[in-house]
Amino acid sequence: MAPDQAAQSVGPETTCPMSPEQARYLGTVMRRSEGDEVRLFNARDGEWLARIAGLRRDRGTFILQTRLRTPEQEAGPVLAFALLKRDATDLVIRMGTELGVSRFIPLITERTVGQRVNGARLDSIATEAAEQCERLSVPVVAEPARFMDFLGAWNPENTLFTAVERLGEREFSEQPDKKPDEKQIGTFAGARPGDGILTGPEGGFSTAELDAALARPFVTPITLGNRVLRAETAVAAALALFDARIRNA
Incomplete structure (x- = not known):
């Protein structure tokens, strides 16, 4: 406390x-x-x-x-995640706090199930999780933002690692610079504190949303493996990989 x-x-x-x-x-x-x-x-x-x-x-x-x-600065990422059902969103906030997220940005996407959140409740969950893991700081939970507004407001100096289902099957003919190196998939190569992780809703991002994201030069697509994960599981996997990369850099 x-x-x-x-x-x-x-x-x-x-x-x-x-x-x-x-x-x-x-x-x-x-x-x-x-x-x-x-x-x-x-x-x-x-x-x-x-x-x-x-x-x-x-x-x-x-x-x-x-x-x-002594006081210390968290080296975790910004987590932008599509809002999920209430229990799943609560779990994302709890796990993300324990895994070092510096700031949460809930997103409203085309396939978002719930678009209403209780900000005070999420702040309370983040505080309890920080106390549980003896973390010195409590991450900020931002107001929900619409997907395109979020992309437009992102600081281009920070990489936004975007989890994409079946990334290896995606066509990159129009964006050859975005085609991932198989050796770098899921490794968060070059990740730094302050970079972001973007995860989608149940059912994944729409084609239009993925196209819009991948068109941004600051977006780096990643895959979390060859299994299709539940949205909240994808968050935990991405954060664990990011944390391991930062700590071993």
Whole structure:
């Protein structure tokens, strides 16, 4: 959990107030009490060992003791994904947070099933996932964007790795520079922090959408193997491959 502290310097013996949710969780779920030690972390202050100085039903305080980790920047990608059914979208946010996504961009495509999202709910899922995996930062979940608007707004200095089903069967006669090298398929060659991953909806992108994406010079098509994956599985596979590439670069 992250200390709910205003933007100011912190150090040993700094007092941090709990949010009502934190107080209820610690007292009711975790059965913690005054004097117990917990770990607090956020992107600005890093991770601290802290002591519960007071705890009531919906309020309490922490006292910082020792810094365990200094702040660090996430090296993960931007994940642009076609909105899925609610449970699948929740899973994408949870897995993506644990696998290092820096920012989520939900997309509305031609085959998108659901186009309404509860932003507060997705933010809460991302926060819980960050706490679960002891990640210092919580990724931003952007408002849903339409596919073509997203392509138009993408920073061309960053590569957008686009997962394409049956990539080896696709015709690249009009775009020979986009034909993938078999040795590079799925390897995220040249990937850097800040690059993007684009995954499609149930049923995949339409032909028009793929043509529009592949026409952009910043788009690099990739395949995630010779199996047709569920949309949420494709997200997990792509993120794991990207993370492995960045860490081993």
